[in-house]
Amino acid sequence: MSARLVVLVSGAGSNLQALLDACTDPAYGAAVVAVGADRVGAGGVERARSAGVPAFELPLEAASSRADWDAALTERVAAHAPDLVVSAGFLKLAGETFLARFGGRFVNTHPALLPSFPGMHAPRDALAYGVKVTGATLFVVDAGVDTGPIVAQVAVPVADDDDKATLHERIKVAEREMLVEYVGRIARSGFTLDGRKVTIP
Ligand code: GRF
Numbered sequence: 001m002s003a004r005l006v007v008l009v010s011g012a013g014s015n016l017q018a019l020l021d022a023c024t025d026p027a028y029g030a031a032v033v034a035v036g037a038d039r040v041g042a043g044g045v046e047r048a049r050s051a052g053v054p055a056f057e058l059p060l061e062a063a064s065s066r067a068d069w070d071a072a073l074t075e076r077v078a079a080h081a082p083d084l085v086v087s088a089g090f091l092k093l094a095g096e097t098f099l100a101r102f103g104g105r106f107v108n109t110h111p112a113l114l115p116s117f118p119g120m121h122a123p124r125d126a127l128a129y130g131v132k133v134t135g136a137t138l139f140v141v142d143a144g145v146d147t148g149p150i151v152a153q154v155a156v157p158v159a160d161d162d163d164k165a166t167l168h169e170r171i172k173v174a175e176r177e178m179l180v181e182y183v184g185r186i187a188r189s190g191f192t193l194d195g196r197k198v199t200i201p
Contacts, residue, residue, distance in 0.1 A: 002031040003187035006082040008090035013044025015088035018176040020051045030187035034080040038092045070095030106141045109179050111171045118146035123168040136175035149196045154178045
């Protein structure tokens with residue numbers, strides 16, 4: 001039976017699209033059962049609907065407090081009984097309620113080699129620092145900002161003439177491939193956690 005994925009997005013949803021495409025192969029072992037966004041009109045929601053996947057939009061501004069938003073997000077996601085929740089360009093931090101429910105089965109992809117350059121502006125920060133190699137990281141979400149145990153990483157070279165957009169685009173190509181490979185492996189085999197060490201059997 002396929003693992004049930006709920007994917008959270010904020011933007012264009014190219015990572016989501018890569019997962020949707022991978023899930024068309026039954027051997028992949030996963031199905032995207034719902035997509036959630038923290039804003040109205042995210043490209044990812046359109047991609048979900050085009051693929052016939054139910055999608056919901058839950059803007060923070062529509063909730064009376066951050067805690068209420070977190071509780072509502074938890075309920076909306078839980079309604080789809082996910083085995084794994086994938087944050088794929090979801091630009092909000094999940095709160096306590098969400099983590100209590102989905103901690104240990106909630107992964108996020110980040111466009112840098114953590115622990116370098118956490119936060120919202122990783123490609124810009126990597127360029128400003130002058131690194132020659134950056135990349136992407138898939139990690140198990142914990143209560144910190146991009147601090148959770150690392151599942152997988154991929155390195156990407158920085159070009160001399162990169163700006164943050166060209167660098168981010170190059171990262172995203174590698175990031176999508178990593179995300180598809182490792183979400184599939186987790187879907188088929190699960191993973192174990194020993195301290196910070198993640199192992200996929
Ligand atoms: C990805 O690079 C993700 O790591 C970052 O934002 C980008 C989302 O891209 N947080 P998309 O919406 O999947 O195209």
